[in-house]
Amino acid sequence: MTAEYHVPDTALEVREIHKSFGGVQALKGVSFSILKGEVVGLLGDNGAGKSTLVRCISGVHPQDSGEIIINGQEVDIKSPQDARDQGIETVFQDLAVIPNFDVSKNLFLNREILSSNPVLKFFGWLDHKEMNRQSEIALKRLNSRIPSFSEEIKNLSGGQRQAVSIARAVNWGADIVIMDEPTAALGVEQAAQVNNLIKLISSQGIAVLLISHNIQHVMEVCHRAVVLRHGRAAANVRIDDITPDDLVGLITGAKRAA
Amino acid sequence: MTLLSETRSTVFHRILNREYFVYYALILVIVFFAIVLADTAFLSTPNFMNIIRQTTPITVMAVGMTFALAVGHIDLSVGSVVALSALVCSLLVDVVPWPFAVFAGLCAGMLVGLINGVLTEWLKVSSLLITLGSMGVISGVARVITNLESIPVTNDTFTFVFGSGSLGPISVMFIWTLLALVLGWVFLSKTRFGSHLLAVGGNPTASRALGINVVKVKITAMVIAGGAAAMAGMLYAGRLHGARYSLGEADLLTVIAAVAIGGTSLFGGRASVAGAVVGSWLMGVINNGLILWGFSTNEQIIARGLILIVAVAIGVKEDRK
């Protein structure tokens, strides 16, 4: 299991990312990289700039300066669609699902499969059957227990919804999946399910950037941790080389990176 | 099937779902009037065709309003757009070939929808306020350009196609109703475009994050609402052989009540075109029954208001979820 992640290829690199909101400097030059199949924990206190960094990478708002490099090439990400086109999928902090849509409509939102009939296709006619079929495959691949594909998302549990969000992210052959506190709203068992999902997609070669306040989860699923403090990367450590207490120390600033 | 018990839906829940409420309500109301109005022509094919003839403009507006509500907007200007486009069309129809007049009328309505949509996005305020304003402006303009006078229409082809004609026992209005139903239903429920409308209404932030052009989708919905209202204006002009500034003035409440009782959320994300059409029929049947029973328009207005409140009461529990 552990041997697999030593693939030397970098999936994503960020260099000197700066971002300000009016007078607030949320990011003051953040740099780090993620290898293929690696799970990197992005840690930091409230207001450290984690969500801001995620939003730069996923195209919600562009950075003021700095570079985002994917597979060795600098890319210009101006919109969420640009990020998706670059193989970056994001599972947002606030569950980004459409409450009245069923599972398969949520999975295929803005990536719909259209009818093969050219006339119907012209009018954007949806092929619900095919989308349901592929949804089932996608969720099976993630071993998630979803009661029914025709069920509206709002009737599912938090963990099931999160599974749908994650399935949506990985279903499109994403190379990089960013998750902003995917387990924050979940109970113990559902959080464990999501953690298993993260390990599973990482074993499939997908790079994962995981934001979490839960040190235990980070120790369990991450290979590496990047700690943000006051808009800077204060530490970048291998999980195998650090204790949970030291990690907490890095987050609060009680300890400095070696 | 044991897996299903994990979720909150039950068979009971599904039957009492507000999507079906309007169908039960329509049947109940028809049965009720059939009993109390047993000695009148209420329960007859000509009377039902008459109800369709009276109601079609409302039906068409309701389908358009469904699109606006689907994205979380509301269009209060539909009634005034009815008058504007009916007047534009009537002023032109005896001057230029009638299809051009119809086109001009439709364009007027869609233009109002476009302005409503763009202003709402640009100023980032509720469409409720923008369309309340445009309603005032447009109905004022309609009064000014016509000097409060009626504009008669004499073109027989136009009046036949847009409401006065019939094919055997079937009024052309019935065909317009079917067209509105099928077009609205197909686009909202069967196409990618409709899916995006509902997604934007259900969760705009998530829709944006998934790359949907939320602004474009919302503006398009307002253009559709305006276009549908313009179409309704044409149907009034055709049926009444002319237009007047007061056309559509009293329709706003009826339209919103019809759409709401049909299961469309007034807050976006959930919409039913079939429900809106059946809702408009419910309003039409109630109007017709009340008239045959000897009540005046005052009681009809009370009935409309009550229906809107009932619709909101049924819907509110689900919308909060």
Ligand SMILES: Nc1ncnc2c1ncn2[C@@H]1O[C@H](COP(=O)(O)OP(=O)(O)OP(=O)(O)O)[C@@H](O)[C@H]1O
């Ligand atoms: N849209 C915005 N406008 C103004 N200031 C912002 C905006 N977004 C973030 N900030 C500021 O940037 C800083 C970093 O915020 P960010 O949301 O990235 O923190 P975070 O690390 O995700 O915190 P949390 O753990 O609480 O989610 C904060 O000081 C915040 O107030």
Ligand SMILES: [Mg+2]
């Ligand atoms: Mg955050």
